[in-house]
């Protein structure tokens with residue numbers, strides 16, 4: 399048949415669980431995914447290979463973005479990507495003659511399970527205020543932080559939950575702390591952690607228990623707790639990746655019970671609307687069938703088209719293409735800023751100026767060092783939560799430290815500095831500026847949009863100061879390490895083994911080299927009175943019927959340090975809201 403109750407576009411952490419939940423409630427649901435199923439690829443299946451997964455040309459989608467409107471500032475980004483005359487990439491500050499500037503590489507993936515198939519799998523909770531902001535904006539009290547934990551409990555199968563804690567143990571996604579071992583007592587990792595503990599005001603004699611603290615614990619003061627935690631991830635005890643893809647597979651495994659249909663290698667080009675122009679309703683989608691039809695795919699071949707086919711929804715269409723593709727798809731379908739759509743002769747369905755605006759991302763930076771000799775056992779990653787903010791009492795930095803290097807993204811990333819490398823990577827939470835955008839380059843759905851994060855556009859100096867203060871605290875710990883492993887030769891942001899750098903110079907480095915990979919809020923939920931609001935608090939696209947957006951683009955603000963778990967929680971909430979509407983209308 400070509401008619402279903404629901405059509406969900408995109409199988410990532412937003413759309414995947416939602417489609418499963420709708421089917422499990424008995425509604426015929428079509429889940430459409432542009433990519434194929436890469437779940438058995440060992441680069442994907444073993445979480446430790448996540449860097450290889452993000453580089454895999456069989457599933458990656460390359461976006462080349464801007465960080466600012468200032469071309470000179472863009473050219474200072476050390477991993478700027480250029481296309482050489484021979485078609486290959488050049489990455490760096492000194493491109494060969496004739497190379498074309500592409501932009502800053504921003505990896506995404508077109509595959510079953512979305513970016514949860516190549517991400518680092520790191521799970522963390524948003525601050526309570528990141529949920530409560532929806533209540534403040536819309537008055538919908540179902541978003542109160544105290545009411546959101548039940549979605550975590552529903553979805554997670556936590557295999558490291560401390561006895562008696564408020565965790566889920568029978569949900570669809572295994573979450574564990576198996577992201578690395580505690581370093582052996584007296585090892586290099588142990589000695590470094592000890593100094594980091596002291597520098598961050600903790601009692602280092604409790605190290606073994608500090609590094610095991612549960613970052614997903616609830617409680618009224620969770621957002622004020624700082625210090626060490628264990629890293630949690632969507633990964634099982636043997637290191638195998640878990641996530642929406644496996645929930646989709648297990649739902650498909652029982653077709654007699656669950657009416658879920660999966661359509662892979664299917665690229666949606668627009669949402670279809672009823673002819674009722676005064677009160678338009680989404681009635682289905684149009685798609686092209688075939689592999690690698692989006693030009694973000696390195697496997698895309700210029701000029702390839704798929705046959706256009708239409709499929710229909712009796713109840714609703716739900717767009718879950720992620721923070722870049724959901725706004726692009728809405729605009730291609732006639733929902734977005736009127737002038738932008740007119741520019742590309744796209745017939746207007748609803749003028750919604752907020753579509754593709756308001757995008758934000760966590761700023762990321764790090765302090766990268768080389769030890770004086772090769773490092774031995776450093777365990778896995780230790781997480782350090784810090785509060786370096788002078789204006790909020792919630793913690794604002796999620797740092798993770800270990801023997802690795804992470805300096806952002808470019809084709810072929812990361813750099814390997816060898817076995818002496820030691821880094822603390824920093825995720826800054828709650829960016830004060832939220833000025834990013836996703837705008838059309840053309841009306842061609844196979845074309846990638848124009849994406850600019852406009853980092854540090856407003857109140858940038860406050861955010862930079864908070865990041866620098868975290869660097870300084872961590873640097874103190876690293877410089878206090880003694881023995882033949884020291885001194886640590888810092889690579890950046892202040893090169894040398896004991897160098898003094900001005901705050902200005904360090905902030906300038908962080909500002910020009912900051913990177914990110916957690917985009918959200920490009921189709922944000924907002925108040926009835928806010929002309930920039932794209933969605934209401936039930937994920938409904940404003941001004942049309944039977945259309946919702948359920949993915950990371952719906953968050954009004956960036957949800958904490960890592961969006962994948964909040965997006966899965968949001969998907970569970972949307973499932974409940976949509977099923978409640980279905981029940982009410984039947």
Ligand SMILES: Cc1cc2nc3c(=O)[nH]c(=O)nc-3n(C[C@H](O)[C@H](O)[C@H](O)COP(=O)(O)OP(=O)(O)OC[C@H]3O[C@@H](n4cnc5c(N)ncnc54)[C@H](O)[C@@H]3O)c2cc1C
Pocket residue numbers: 407408409410411412413430431432433452504505506507508509510511512513514516517518519520521522664665666667718719720721723724727915916917949950951959960961962963965
């Ligand atoms: C390299 C990398 C590492 C990351 N690491 C972490 C981490 O450790 N922890 C964390 O919390 N977050 C991490 N993230 C971010 C996290 O994975 C995303 O926030 C999350 O996956 C967002 O889910 P989503 O459903 O909004 O979108 P996505 O995961 O992007 O899913 C969207 C899906 O829709 C499909 N799609 C899009 N357009 C169409 C169309 N027109 N037709 C059909 N299908 C379409 C895509 O193929 C994709 O499968 C990382 C991201 C990247 C890129």
